[in-house]
Amino acid sequence: MTAHPRPARALATVDLGAIRRNVALLSARAAESGAGTMAIVKADGYGHGAEQAARAALRGGATWLGACSTAEALALREAGIDVPLLSWLDAVDTDFAPALEAGIDVSVSSAAELARVSAAAARTGRRARVHLKIDTGLSRNGCPAELWPALVKSAAAEPDVDVVAVWSHLAAADEPGHPSIDRQAARFADAYALAREAGLNPMRHLANSAATLTRPDLHFDLVRPGIAIYGLNPVPQPEQLTPAMTFSSHVVLTKRIAAGESVSYGLTWTADRDTTLALVPVGYADGVPRTLSGRMDVWLGGRRRPVVGRVCMDQIVVDCGDDEPQVGAEVVLFGTGAEGGPTAREWADEIGTIDYEIVTGMYRPRVHRVYTGADS
Ligand SMILES: *Cc1c(COP(=O)(O)O)cnc(C)c1O
Numbered sequence: 319m320t321a322h323p324r325p326a327r328a329l330a331t332v333d334l335g336a337i338r339r340n341v342a343l344l345s346a347r348a349a350e351s352g353a354g355t356m357a358i359v360k361a362d363g364y365g366h367g368a369e370q371a372a373r374a375a376l377r378g379g380a381t382w383l384g385a386c387s388t389a390e391a392l393a394l395r396e397a398g399i400d401v402p403l404l405s406w407l408d409a410v411d412t413d414f415a416p417a418l419e420a421g422i423d424v425s426v427s428s429a430a431e432l433a434r435v436s437a438a439a440a441r442t443g444r445r446a447r448v449h450l451k452i453d454t455g456l457s458r459n460g461c462p463a464e465l466w467p468a469l470v471k472s473a474a475a476e477p478d479v480d481v482v483a484v485w486s487h488l489a490a491a492d493e494p495g496h497p498s499i500d501r502q503a504a505r506f507a508d509a510y511a512l513a514r515e516a517g518l519n520p521m522r523h524l525a526n527s528a529a530t531l532t533r534p535d536l537h538f539d540l541v542r543p544g545i546a547i548y549g550l551n552p553v554p555q556p557e558q559l560t561p562a563m564t565f566s567s568h569v570v571l572t573k574r575i576a577a578g579e580s581v582s583y584g585l586t587w588t589a590d591r592d593t594t595l596a597l598v599p600v601g602y603a604d605g606v607p608r609t610l611s612g613r614m615d616v617w618l619g620g621r622r623r624p625v626v627g628r629v630c631m632d633q634i635v636v637d638c639g640d641d642e643p644q645v646g647a648e649v650v651l652f653g654t655g656a657e658g659g660p661t662a663r664e665w666a667d668e669i670g671t672i673d674y675e676i677v678t679g680m681y682r683p684r685v686h687r688v689y690t691g692a693d694s
Pocket of ligand 1: 358360406487525526527528542543544545546552
């Protein structure tokens with residue numbers, strides 16, 4: 319049987335050269351403070367593809383990788399990536415043995431987690447490399463301060479456990495100057511001092527993308543940028559980052575409608591003049607939020623054009639006025655914005671979310687992902 323070429327309706331093109339350059343910028347900042355860079359590739363590399371993003375990040379100078387679960391970390395090991403790798407949040411019944419056998423560092427926030435990691439270490443005969451997480455004010459995972467002295471003492475006493483690091487996560491680093499940042503840093507210093515008193519000599523890591531960019535004093539031994547490696551800037555000041563993902567489709571049909579005709583479900587938009595419409599075969603099942611109906615532009619034929627009427631499950635309609643786009647012409651829904659086209663950030667701002675959610679949401683079966691810039 320011959321394979322039929324299947325042109326993609328919805329295409330996420332990931333520029334691996336952009337990821338590499340973004341990481342080069344971040345790891346150069348980290349290196350100025352003597353810190354290494356752990357590139358965060360959780361959630362399938364924020365929708366960009368974990369393995370490909372990881373390889374591009376390592377080419378850009380990252381020396382560590384971070385994933386959410388041991389399953390995500392194991393997938394990177396299975397892909398043949400053997401750099402230091404941390405995972406930090408799993409289901410309660412997760413067996414840590416496969417992670418330890420694959421040389422994956424694990425995070426511990428509680429005595430119960432420490433017991434499970436240490437039991438897995440005893441069972442496998444592998445020493446567990448543990449990063450003890452202190453909750454310094456985010457109040458999600460991490461050990462509360464009152465339980466910390468006991469946790470560091472027990473960890474220090476565990477025969478099969480090496481405490482590699484003490485770490486924490488910031489709540490509002492994307493608002494530089496927010497008073498919580500210094501408060502969290504002070505609590506982090508206290509937690510580290512207690513770990514030292516317990517006889518440990520761990521590394522420290524605290525900084526996400528925002529703190530990597532704005533708080534060199536908080537770089538410590540490693541920084542943990544995520545969103546910025548994909549080229550999305552979490553802080554107010556401009557940075558030389560390039561968005562790595564372009565979401566595109568193409569024109570499948572054009573038609574002329576008369577003034578007074580309306581478009582899409584509910585007929586929410588009515589042409590006030592004769593106009594040409596272009597049909598683009600992507601909709602909310604492909605990651606275009608329906609709440610962007612009437613509030614988004616695309617880049618088509620060298621300029622921005624408005625999407626008119628409702629975003630449907632499988633299609634959107636673009637108003638082209640008296641221009642006649644070619645069937646097959648590329649339509650960019652979001653990308654780098656370099657030429658003035660729309661960006662993931664613009665979508666996020668318009669619908670009241672963050673660009674993290676937009677790009678992460680592009681990981682879905684209907685969106686075909688392709689890579690460019692692997693050797694750039
Ligand atoms: C997601 C995550 C990061 C990266 O955060 P960004 O804001 O994307 O840079 C760092 N550390 C932890 C623990 C995280 O969960």
